[in-house]
Amino acid sequence: DQQVKQNSPSLSVQEGRISILNCDYTNSMFDYFLWYKKYPAEGPTFLISISSIKDKNEDGRFTVFLNKSAKHLSLHIVPSQPGDSAVYFCAAQGENNNDMRFGAGTRLTVKP
Amino acid sequence: SAVISQKPSRDICQRGTSLTIQCQVDSQVTMMFWYRQQPGQSLTLIATANQGSEATYESGFVIDKFPISRPNLTFSTLTVSNMSPEDSSIYLCSVESSLSYEQYFGPGTRLTVT
Numbered sequence: 472d473q474q475v476k477q478n479s480p481s482l483s484v485q486e487g488r489i490s491i492l493n494c495d496y497t498n499s500m501f502d503y504f505l506w507y508k509k510y511p512a513e514g515p516t517f518l519i520s521i522s523s524i525k526d527k528n529e530d531g532r533f534t535v536f537l538n539k540s541a542k543h544l545s546l547h548i549v550p551s552q553p554g555d556s557a558v559y560f561c562a563a564q565g566e567n568n569n570d571m572r573f574g575a576g577t578r579l580t581v582k583p
Numbered sequence: 584s585a586v587i588s589q590k591p592s593r594d595i596c597q598r599g600t601s602l603t604i605q606c607q608v609d610s611q612v613t614m615m616f617w618y619r620q621q622p623g624q625s626l627t628l629i630a631t632a633n634q635g636s637e638a639t640y641e642s643g644f645v646i647d648k649f650p651i652s653r654p655n656l657t658f659s660t661l662t663v664s665n666m667s668p669e670d671s672s673i674y675l676c677s678v679e680s681s682l683s684y685e686q687y688f689g690p691g692t693r694l695t696v697t
Contacts, residue, residue, distance in 0.1 A: 479639070505696075507688075515675075515688045516687075516688070517687070560626060562626075572628075573626035573627075
């Protein structure tokens, strides 16, 4: 069962504009959420995270928003840069480390 | 952060054979994880490997098919046994930061079974 879903397999954005990547989850026991970025031929790298006790976490150009009632989180990248072009994975984790679940990823393309 | 290497980076194997993937970390870690990413699908956790104990497998994955070794705190192997084309995937090992939830991933092993 897919407990974490990224319904948009791809997203294309113009350089300088905002990129918004979305993620939905079904398990209310998840209490920590992460975004990973993956370039081709490399493993995913951690980008930003948010605890369920918060609704927003910001790190430079990256902001993650969490809406617990909707079981939805989003990653905002402002301004988008061509180097941001990658696949972005959303992940959710419960108290048990074995409960980490990943979405299928969204391929972001930032056009110059 | 942790630097993780995997061997081999890719392989093409025949049906019915087995492949052992190695994962090396540049620091001692308690928990190591093995994931699989099949084409078009999400990263899926196969098992968690703790040093000194048997690996814990996720639903749908069994030790006979994916035996794991964890001889020390910096190294682990995952074997894909009796391979079939459905095992074609990218296999990643990862470790978790001792200070946060951050996970660090190896570069992956791309396996193609013919």
